[in-house]
Amino acid sequence: RRDLHAHPEPGWTEFRTAAKVAKTLAELGYTVKTGADTIRQDAMMGVPSAEKLAKEQQRAIAEGADPDWVKKMDGGRTGVLGVMKFSEDGPVVAVRFDMDSNDVTETGEASHRANKEGFSSCHAGAMHACGHDGHTTVGLALARLLASLKDQLCGTIKLCFQPAEEGVRGAHAMVESGIVDDVDYMLGAHFGFKMRKTGTVACNVTGFLATSKYDACFQGVPAHAGAAPEQGKNALLASACAALNLHAISRHSAGASRINVGRLDAGSGRNVIGDKALLCLETRGATSEINAFMETEAQRIIKAAAMMYDVKVDIEKVGGAAGGSNSPELAAFLEEEAK
Template sequence: MNIIDLRRDLHQHPEIGFTEFRTASKVVEALTSLNYHVIFGKDALDGDSRRGVPPAEVLQEAYNRALQDGANPEFLQEMEGGYTAVIGILEGKTDGPTVAFRFDMDALPVTESSDPDHFPHTNGFRSKYEGNMHACAHDGHTVIGLGLAEKLADRNFAGTVKLIFQPAEEGVRGAYSIVKKGMLDDIDHLFCLHLGTDVPLGEFHGGSSGFLASTKMAAHFHGVASHAGASPEKGKNALLGAATALLNIHAIPRFSSGSTRINVGVLTGGTAANIIPAHAKMIIETRSIAEETNEELEKRVRNIVAHSAAMHELDHEIEIIGQAITIRCDQELVDLAMEEARQVDGFSTIKACRESGSAGSEDASFMIRRVQDNGGKGTYMIIGTDIPAPHHHPKFDIQEEVLPRSVELLNLIARRILG
């Protein structure tokens, strides 16, 4: 398996959360060829627990595109409707613990650069799906997982390996549904990872801290349309209610219990200048370094939305479209990962937990927490690569030499635990 070529193929075909039909099909194909037991489609996640699933027409368009671009129709049938999680399981030659590795697969709604200094463009593997881009290294994560699958295919170990290929990490939407399906309940050790995050090539961190708890919400306001000139008093202005909520949400005070973030990122509503808007929608997020504080922020947002709607005699509802909690890495796994990284050529700087400086969130937090709640251990590792532009930027890219290095590291970690 040439993981550089595979990474470039995935980079050319970026798929956003719950539309990773082609990517997931390629993963199923590769794992099946390596004699893994593969769980995918509705068997791999709980459909009702998915957050922020795209509309049916978006899912269908992505499904049809995957078919046109070489996805296996047999596998795709099981994924229709956005069921794009894949779990690969391989049992060793004797009994032992279960070790799992998690890899996210989704891309972002970012238009990739076509500037002459952008490496994927000049080397012929810029995104073919205009408006979508792998701008956060998930193409790299996916091929690291498949490279690891190939390394472990000899089954020369004691225990079980579980490779979790997760959809919809962006917006912290996909992990929770895999947890709710019970896919983490038999795991003793869980390793998650990310490339980049402002860590240079050659540097490795065995764990991370500082990820924020977060809640993403969509608030819908429902009013009554009316002629804005002839009978404005007959209408109930949904957009005005949403605007009232927006201003008050951004007026929520800071907290002494820890840093917080609040943002209304989307506000839409109305159809014409002379019509009282009957519907409006807001996309809101809260974040905090403390889970309890984030829960309080969410409660205050809900109160503001409810009372803003009531002021304008509107109906409303709120749906959770994404969520994450904080991450606590187990020192035993941090130390183990650092020890194995010292055995891999190319890792010149080995560190313990990295304090996240991005004020970001990660839904692998739900997976790590479930494993820990069941008595297991987990960590979230950072593997450095120099990047020409920040994550989620049109010129984002990774240094591909980090990919085989990462595969070798995970192989050493797996075999260390599995004897």
């Protein structure tokens, strides 16, 4: 876990982590799939450029990743599946773990435990701030445990190691590859970040909001703000107009709805009409239908703002997932077994 914490990798660039997972699963006797066998390329969202991915592959190899496994993950297809079929027939159970890090710079404070004990992030701008280093480690521990018990178990286990959970990107591309089509029971887990009491178990998490993530790129025309302002087309103002009006979308009477513009980068200089802007936003809804309403309204407002300022806009969906809740019966069973 500390090794993974020291080498965090953002979504679709988890080449080192995924290669270590694949190699370990293979050594434990699992049938291992990765690359195109676990990720459907046209279902990937928010993927870095080809140049960025190639650079990250070389970085991972330099940090000790097995080159053969890394090569299989070309294009950022870093999902890993380990399958073990036991001696007797039974259900197909899948367990899912995520691997990616956050776009966060780890603190340099001397009191920070990772700094004191020598396992802080070696990558500026990347950190395991959401526990996925632990999730991956738990997944490999489970893989080792199940392999040791394989003669006592029935059915099939599928261990899914998922990339790009942050930004809600990786699960969709893995599901679309077909690797969980035959699964009877699907389990996922996350460390309880609000849980303080040792031995506490929380299995029945309900009411996950549906969500969608978008990047809107506005393109205008630059001009000197003093000499020829009329010749410019202001993408900065268009994006600012969109940001304000996105937050004015009506809330929905059927359930919770959310909108947030989390980032806005615009302009190029104090005396230049702002010719470019990037607006990053997300929508959420208590149901997929409510989220769809928020999505439709958000796109309408962004396009209207671009039209108002006579600039171009390109809207890209970079993440998203449907709403959902756990199965109450399965959650109750798991909680009792865990206790």
